Amino acid sequence: MKKLIALLLLTSSAYAQGNKTLELGKQTFAACSLCHGADGKGAKAGDIIMAPNLHESAFVKSTEAEPLVAVILKGIHKEDAKYLQQMVPLEAALNDEQIAAVAAYVRKEFGGPTTVIKPNDVKNWRKEYKSRSVPWKRSELAQIVARAEAGQMLRNVSYAVYQGKWSKLPDFSTMEPIQRGEIKNGKITLDVVKDLKDNFGVIYEGDLKIAHTDTYEFALHSDDGSALIIDGENVILHDGIHPGSVKTGKEKLEAGEHTFKILYFEGSGQQELGLSVKAKAIGEIALSNRALKAGKKAKVYPPIILKPENGEAIVHRAFLPNAKPRAIGVGYPGGINLVWDADVLNLAYMWRGEFMDTSPHWNARGSGSKPVGGPKVEIAHGLPFQQLESLDETWVPFSEAKIKYERDKPNPEKEITFNINHPDYQFHGYRLDKKRFPTFNYTYQDLEVADTFTPGTSEGKDTIVRTISINGKAGENTYFRISDLAPGEPRGDSEWIQIGSMEILIEGADPTFRNTRGKKEVLALIEGDSEIKVTYRWNEPRKTVEPK
């Protein structure tokens, strides 16, 4: 039946081609008249009428065309038996031009206003109601009437765009915007900065028109920080670097003119901004071009878990937390995992359980993967070797430098700190063995180093045996740092040393314990060709269920 209606209406469109809008409206109305009657009073079917008298319709009479168009697009839910027929959705049957024409015709003929309805307006409402798949309830239509008659809530909206790297909303008033503009349709949008990727801020401001005195609940969604200010008062502060999430704020507002301001800044990664408002009289309205529901959770991607299979390890390079950008994740069969950090040529941390969720790395622009499973254990992250003139000399774990930040902006005096490869080290990559376990290779001064990890068990506890093979001649007083955590008290004649939440066993080197300016470390003096074996053993049995 739907198809036949479509055919009928396409036909009348072709028939009316070249005629005026009202002529097209009249042609289109021919189908409506079957129920509403050619005179709009409702066609009789025995005792009852088939459809309402349009002369009495609030949607026809409304000063705004939107409610009537909304009814034509989506139809009305049949709540009683007052009429024989039901207003069916016509969005698939009629094009924008036909809807504009029939609405104009109905309003003119049956006592509504005679303002022009543009096909483009219909197109926009069609888009706005796109997600709605069921006919309107009459109570919702009353809200649409109230809302439409209240008109655009945000008016005279202007925006200003700023550049800068912030972790909280800055004081924009001290800065010069790089771009200004207006938003005519009153919908807050990040489209005005769609070419900017990172490190910018936007202020939107203008008038807030309130038609009905009521309590309004605003929902502000952002990634990163944002704030909503009404009449100079903070209504919502949703500051700081965070993923997309919603904060709400309620405000009682009198009918009349108010002012609003939205502050927003973006650090890096995803950028999102949305605003909606809810009140009894008007229902919920999106004030941004993103339709966001109050209380809706931030976008979380369904996890994509990498699992070691077939008894082989997985090597996964991505930005990983708690390590430098050149991090390499390794998931071993049996649920033992580690991150080896190629920026500092060292083990960053180990954990048990599931390996890696790549969903943040493999969705959108990719912010990096997330280790899953149990707690991370870090024994000595940072550069592994150092020549120490005395045991009082502190360990320098990271290689960083500073540079004056001169670029196409004010404040050329600013200085940034950046990672730089340490001149004594060179990473050479890794080799995989038959089980695809990696051995990491690098050089330190004249030493060639190979760093291999093998998961296993000792006395029923999970272990990782680490073998550090060193070839070449070491410089004087060269140490390898085994741990930068305070070792526990020796237990009898056990060779295991308690380090943090683990026990470690050192073979092939005599450990040097030192306490330098409050920092306790375990080092090993290196002279040249040697092999150090460090066994890391978890004290506790695994709590997480081991992945199969």
Next chain:
Amino acid sequence: MNLAKPSNPNNPSNLYFTMNAKFILSFLLIACVAVGFAEQPKESDYYTITSFQAPGDHQAEVGGIALMPDGKVAVCTRRGQIWTIDNAFTHPEKPAEWKVFAEYLHEPLGLAYKDGWLYAVQRPEVTRLKDEDGDGRADIFETLNDDWGINGNYHEYTFGSRFDKDDNIWCVLCLTGSFTADSLYRGWVLRVNKDGTMTPTACGVRSPGGIGFNAEGDVFYTDNQGAWNGSSSLKWVKPGSFQGNPNGNIWFEYADGAIGDRPPNPNFDIDDRIDKAREQIPTFIPPAVVLPHKRVGNSPTGIEPDMSGGKFGPFAGQTFVGEQTLSRVHRVYLEQVNGIYQGAMFPFLEGFKSGNIGLLLTDDGVMFTGGSNRGWGAKGGQPYAFERVNWTGKTPFEIHEMRARKDGFELTFTEPVDKASATDSSFSMEAFTYDYGKKYGSPEVDALAPTVTVTSVADDGKSIVLKVEPMTKGHVHALKASRLKNQSGNGLLHSEAYYTLNEIPES
């Protein structure tokens, strides 16, 4: 439902059908008139696109493509896999066989093969890989060079070329964000030699999408519209050059004189013109071919010369450029005038399934491309694609070359034109340029409408000399030849060309 069934007048729903039969008939009549127009030649008459599907749930977001000596095609993906694909040339007749060669690298965007090793350009390093035990999977992942910085920002991409004749892979490093260069050599082009050494080579990069060669072996990269880039463009990486964005120039402090002294800053406070800025900054090499933003695409990517000697159709020696946003491949004709590369961009082929990034054109005249729409949408609509382009053997009627002259352009064609159609009114031209400044992108500015007159048509009908007034240095000259016909009466397959006039020839 049966229209012939007698309707019950008491059933209101039947009212529709009884009164509608005659409308339906008239609708059908209208529909019948609409068919029967002569078919105009279309792209697919000349070049066909064949799509591949990665096995299982794998998303082959292709970032780089290389041909292996055994005839397999290797692709690296944004997810960090490297696949080898057997039967890539014969698929689907002889179906493709995909096999994982390596995983998971850090968003590799460049792949090259040399002497038994596959080289992948990852975000943090150039890595060479080898399958030593012969199981079809790499076991050696050797870091060839990692002498540049990354800080964890997704924007810090690294794209890599194939090997040049001196055994260098050219790496082009995206800025940290749209406006910053917070890590070493961000905004630079570096050459990494097969021996592991790195040479800083050029500066001034903003946001690249690919790097490769023209037929002469000179290196070009694509840069995206943004700060100091009014429009996306294809840029010539002349060693020692400045490419326009000054933010990475802080790293001259570390370059140890590899490309001389830091160039003077452009004017930070005005919307300048590249043509004027070149006078202040001697090493500034202007974009060779502007790919006018929004008109032809938003995000240019991979670069490949046609070295097939005609096996890929009539464009031997020209250069192809991928386009991510509009899922296309462009064609580019390059020439040098006064020692500077410039030339024309022509539309070539559209309708790819995702956003093209990687590009390969083999010596046998087979093109492969692929990409992703992740983070940046693409017209093709699919999350990833790997596709092959074959020439059908039919020659499209196209502008073959567009060369600048002192007072106009010379056009050559892939087949003779109908001389009667080669009149002034067959051609029209717009000329425009862009602001050169720190803001993000630029509208088209200083627009002109040059007059185009036909000076001469070659006897063989295969070239036309046009007089253009005025010829404006630094402007894109957008030509439209919409009424020009070939001898079968068909128009050009693509009637537009965009010539970037960095220099005006003396003759």
